[in-house]
Amino acid sequence: MEWINVILQGVLVGGLYAMFAAGLSLIFGVMRLVNIAHGDLIVLAAYLALVTTETLGIGPLTSLIVVVPLMALIGYALQPLVLNRTLGDDLLPPLLVTFGLSVIIQNGLLSLFTADSLKLQAGDIEVATIRLVDGVYVGVLPLLQFVVAVAVIAALQFVFYRTALGRAFRATADDPAVAQLMGLDNRHVFALAMAASLAVVAIAGVFLAVRANFDPTQGPSRLIFGFEAVIIGGLGSLWGTFAGGLLLGVAQAIGAHLDPGWQILAGHIAFLIVLAVRPAGLFPKVRT
Amino acid sequence: MSVRVVFASRSSRVGAALCAAGFVALVAAPMWGGRDDLQLLSEIYAYVALASLWNLLAGYAGLVSVGQEAYVGLGAYLLFAFAILGGISPLWAIPLAGAVAAGVAIPVAALVFRLRGHYFAIGTWIVAEVFRLLASQVAVLGGGSGTSLPAAMIIGIAPSRQARDFLEYWIALALVAAIVAFIVLLLRSRYGLALKAIRDNELAARCNGIDVTRTKVLVYIVTAFGTAMIGAQIFLQKLRISPDAAFSVNDWTAFVIFITVIGGIGRIEGPIIGTVVFFLLRQTLADLGTLYLMMLGLVAILVMLAAPKGIWGLIVERLGWQVFPLERRVVFDERSAAAE
Numbered sequence: 064m065e066w067i068n069v070i071l072q073g074v075l076v077g078g079l080y081a082m083f084a085a086g087l088s089l090i091f092g093v094m095r096l097v098n099i100a101h102g103d104l105i106v107l108a109a110y111l112a113l114v115t116t117e118t119l120g121i122g123p124l125t126s127l128i129v130v131v132p133l134m135a136l137i138g139y140a141l142q143p144l145v146l147n148r149t150l151g152d153d154l155l156p157p158l159l160v161t162f163g164l165s166v167i168i169q170n171g172l173l174s175l176f177t178a179d180s181l182k183l184q185a186g187d188i189e190v191a192t193i194r195l196v197d198g199v200y201v202g203v204l205p206l207l208q209f210v211v212a213v214a215v216i217a218a219l220q221f222v223f224y225r226t227a228l229g230r231a232f233r234a235t236a237d238d239p240a241v242a243q244l245m246g247l248d249n250r251h252v253f254a255l256a257m258a259a260s261l262a263v264v265a266i267a268g269v270f271l272a273v274r275a276n277f278d279p280t281q282g283p284s285r286l287i288f289g290f291e292a293v294i295i296g297g298l299g300s301l302w303g304t305f306a307g308g309l310l311l312g313v314a315q316a317i318g319a320h321l322d323p324g325w326q327i328l329a330g331h332i333a334f335l336i337v338l339a340v341r342p343a344g345l346f347p348k349v350r351t
Numbered sequence: 352m353s354v355r356v357v358f359a360s361r362s363s364r365v366g367a368a369l370c371a372a373g374f375v376a377l378v379a380a381p382m383w384g385g386r387d388d389l390q391l392l393s394e395i396y397a398y399v400a401l402a403s404l405w406n407l408l409a410g411y412a413g414l415v416s417v418g419q420e421a422y423v424g425l426g427a428y429l430l431f432a433f434a435i436l437g438g439i440s441p442l443w444a445i446p447l448a449g450a451v452a453a454g455v456a457i458p459v460a461a462l463v464f465r466l467r468g469h470y471f472a473i474g475t476w477i478v479a480e481v482f483r484l485l486a487s488q489v490a491v492l493g494g495g496s497g498t499s500l501p502a503a504m505i506i507g508i509a510p511s512r513q514a515r516d517f518l519e520y521w522i523a524l525a526l527v528a529a530i531v532a533f534i535v536l537l538l539r540s541r542y543g544l545a546l547k548a549i550r551d552n553e554l555a556a557r558c559n560g561i562d563v564t565r566t567k568v569l570v571y572i573v574t575a576f577g578t579a580m581i582g583a584q585i586f587l588q589k590l591r592i593s594p595d596a597a598f599s600v601n602d603w604t605a606f607v608i609f610i611t612v613i614g615g616i617g618r619i620e621g622p623i624i625g626t627v628v629f630f631l632l633r634q635t636l637a638d639l640g641t642l643y644l645m646m647l648g649l650v651a652i653l654v655m656l657a658a659p660k661g662i663w664g665l666i667v668e669r670l671g672w673q674v675f676p677l678e679r680r681v682v683f684d685e686r687s688a689a690a691e
Contacts, residue, residue, distance in 0.1 A: 097469035099417070148656050154415050154468050159612055159655045162417070162605055166648035170641035283600065287480060290473045294466075324495075328484040331477055335462060338474070342465040 064198040069320045070313055075205035077312025078212030079274070081305040082267035083289030084296070085219055086260035088304050091293075093236050093256040094150055096157050100164040102286030104261060107168055108134050108268025109277045110176060112183060123183040123273045131265040138261030142254040150253075165282065172279035180276040189273070208270045215263055216305045222259070223301070232256060284327070291334040297344025306346060310337075353684045358539060358676035366674030377524055381517045389516055390588070393523035395630055397585050400527040401603065402610045402622030404577045407534055409608075410617035411546040412570040413553065415468075418475025419578055420604050421459075421482045424597035425452045426579025427586035428486050434504045436491065441500070441508055445522070445583045452579030456572045464568065476600065483598035497593025505590065519588050526584055530577050535619060535675050542566065543677075550617060601644075609651040615661030619675045624663050 083105060090096050098104075108130055115126040145164070149156035191203040223229040234242040235252045243249055271277060271285070288311060296307025311330050318329020337345065359367075380392060401419070409415045429448035433439040439447065459478055466474040487495040509515045537543050545566055548556035557563050582603075586592050596602075606629065614625025632650075636643040658665055666672055 091469070095469075097473065099473075145652070145656075153659075154413075154472070155409065155612075155616065156655050156659065158415055158417070158469065158472055159608060160652050162608060163648035163652040163655075166601070166605060167645045170644040170648075174641040174645075283476075284480075287473070287477055290470075291477065294470065294474075324484075324488060328481065328488075331481045331484070334477060335481070338462060338465055 066320075067199055069316050071199065071201065072205070073313035073316030074309050075201070075209045075312070076316065077292075077309035078209035078305075079267060079270055079308075080288045080292045080311050081308025082212050082215055082263055082270070083285055084292035084304045084308055085216060085301065086263040086267070087286075087289045088293045088298075088301065089219065089263070090256055090260045092299060093232050094253050096146060096150065097161070098260075099158060099161040099286065100168060100282070101161075101264065101289060102284065103165045103168040103172075103282030104134070104137075104264050105268045105271060105285045106172065106277060106279060106282045108261075108265040109183075109272035110172055110279075111265075112269045112272050113176075113181060116183060123185050123269055124188075127266060127269055130269055131262050134261040134265035134268075135258040138257035138259075139254045141261075142257040143250055146257065147250055147253060169279050169282060176279060178278055178280070180278040181272075182276050183269075183272040185273045204273065208274065211266060211270070212305070212308075215266060216301050219259075219263070220301050228255065288330070291330065294344055295334055295337045297347035299348035300344075300346045303344060303346030303348065307344070310345075355682045355684060356679050357682050358679060360673060360676070360678065360680070362670075362672040363674060363676040366672075367676070370674065374528065378521070380524075381520060386516055389520040391630075393520055393588055394585075395626055396523045396527035397581055398607065398610060398626045398629065399623055400530045400581045401578065401607045402614070402626055403527075403531055403534055403619070404574045404581075405604075405607050406611045406616060406619075406622050407537075407546075408570060408574045410611065410621070411538070411550050412567050413549060414567055414571060415472050416475040416571075417472045417600070417604050417608070418477070418479035419574075419607065420598050420600050420602070421475065421479035422452050422456070422575045422578035423582035423585070423603040424479070424486065424594070425455060425482055426582030427592055427597045428489075428492065429579065430583035430587060431492055431498065431500065431592050434500060435498070441504060441583075441587050442518075442522070445526075445580050445587070448583040449576045449580035453572050453576040456575035459575075460568050460571050464564070464571075479598055479600065479604075483594045486597065487594040493593070495594060497591065497596070499591045500587070519584075523584055523588070526580060530581075531619070531623075533577075535677065538619070538677050542569075544679075546570070606647075609647055611661075612651055612659075613654050613661055615663030615665075615667075616659075618661075618663050618667070619677065620663045620673075621661050625661065628662070 083102075087098065087101050090098060111130045111133060112123055112126045115121070115129045116123055119126070119129070145160060146157070149160045185204065188204050188207070192200045193203060193206065194200055223232060231242070231247050231252050234245065235247060235249055239249050242252070292307035292311050293304050294307070295310055296303030296305065310333060314333035315326050315330040319326035321329075377392070380389060384392070401423070405416070405419055408419075426448040429451055430441060430444045433444035433447060434441050463471055463474040463478060486492070492498050505515070509518050538546065545556065545561045548559065548561060549563055549566060553563055582597070586597060589596075610625035610629045611622050612625070613628055614623065615621030629647075632647065633643070636646065639646075654661060660668070
């Protein structure tokens with residue numbers, strides 16, 4: 064029973080990691096951009112949720128109504144202002160520029176909110192649990208987060224493969240030049256992809272802020288979790304990324320159960336094992 | 352008609368003379384500088400060395416790593432482990448740390464080279480995180496809170512504090528001089544030609560018979576060697592180590608990348624110019640704290656977008672200078688042609 068609980072907790076946390084990863088995977092898929100500031104944007108969303116709840120006096124989950132469009136807007140503006148100029152064959156410009164953004168966001172948050180760690184209060188829902196069978200309990204909030212993660216992945220999957228926007232994303236990813244010849248405005252498509260990515264980031268950031276303490280320096284480790292989930296799952300497959308997030312969550316939960324110091328290390332080791340044994344990930348869809 | 356390849360130009364002869372004069376002045380720094388000056392200079396040397404090594408890795412071999420702090424921290428921890436557990440003098444421990452780190456880099460390369468491009472970058476970062484977490488599990492070296500170099504070890508380096516300061520300063524200078532000289536010689540060799548070919552066009556380099564993967568792996572291992580020695584030297588001077596300080600991604604990778612890009616990536620002179628700019632900014636603006644770091648990030652972004660070749664790249668474009676004789680020029684020897 065003890066282990067069932069541990070694995071169940073890991074699976075539920077894994078949903079959050081899948082959300083970290085989905086935004087990262089989306090923009091890499093569409094425009095081959097790896098966003099080093101991704102984790103810091105997640106933390107930025109958490110702070111936006113904090114400010115929203117305090118000024119409007121609403122609960123953290125309600126604050127999603129404000130934070131999600133706001134982050135999407137930031138994404139839509141960031142793309143043409145900064146990131147579009149970095150796209151191309153050269154690897155360094157996007158890495159360096161997003162690294163710079165990461166340093167700017169981190170230190171900006173540090174100077175505005177100090178290094179104190181914070182947590183958003185969601186009220187009774189935080190402690191509510193459901194009994195599955197005797198000895199196996201599931202928190203309502205982690206369960207809600209997991210359901211939201213499934214919904215986010217399903218929505219992205221739907222947008223990607225069933226809508227005109229998704230067709231534009233896939234066409235631009237396959238060949239930006241031909242997509243442009245077919246009448247697509249690549250800059251607009253890229254900006255929409257970044258907006259979608261940051262909308263997912265906003266949801267992930269709010270759940271991060273409700274579930275655990277956060278502070279301005281946490282971004283890089285969130286980026287790394289998301290990245291590990293993408294690679295474990297296999298490039299180009301959204302449900303693969305979801306599975307990667309779950310595997311990472313379970314590995315961390317098992318590690319933490321053995322020794323609290325091993326939580327993060329166990330996740331990294333699971334990632335390295337997958338990399339050594341199946342470098343293309345567990346459910347690869349595209350070849351790199 | 353005979354044909355020769357020459358490296359030197361007028362500007363590189365001037366550069367060599369200036370470098371030699373500057374080097375002599377820096378060797379003599381203990382005569383004209385105070386304790387603070389020596390420490391600042393040592394720190395500058397460490398950053399020149401780290402940036403030069405990263406430049407070799409990213410600027411020439413095209414391996415954009417954001418995990419070089421793995422080797423800075425590994426070198427530093429090895430120095431402390433050799434000194435505390437093995438009783439080895441810290442001076443010998445520096446090259447030893449480099450050699451062991453190069454050995455560690457071989458299996459690491461086997462793993463991270465499975466990732467391409469951007470994914471390679473973040474993969475190296477994860478390796479550095481693994482090293483950091485493992486270091487914090489080593490109880491004899493202080494675990495998560497770190498440890499200090501024992502007093503007996505410190506006295507063993509040199510009996511008086513002044514002699515230690517001088518010795519540590521000269522070690523820092525010798526290391527940076529050796530690393531920069533090694534990179535210059537490497538780039539003048541046939542491996543250097545291969546590296547430049549890879550930098551300019553990987554596919555074309557492959558077509559010309561260059562074993563691209565092998566060359567990249569070799570550069571990765573050599574860079575790990577140098578980076579670990581610098582890490583050992585930095586923390587020998589600090590005398591105290593902790594996982595967060597030794598494996599800091601900001602201190603040993605973000606700043607190093609900013610320095611290289613601001614100075615000019617893919618050129619030997621770039622990291623040196625970049626380090627000078629970095630320290631000028633730091634000495635004047637460090638009081639601003641977080642604002643200073645935000646400005647540094649902003650400057651790096653602006654340079655990358657507006658002048659991706661950096662400061663030295665602009666100088667080369669406008670004036671054609673080169674301090675280090677690296678550019679190959681073909682000279683047709685007229686006299687021997689007339690004799691034929």
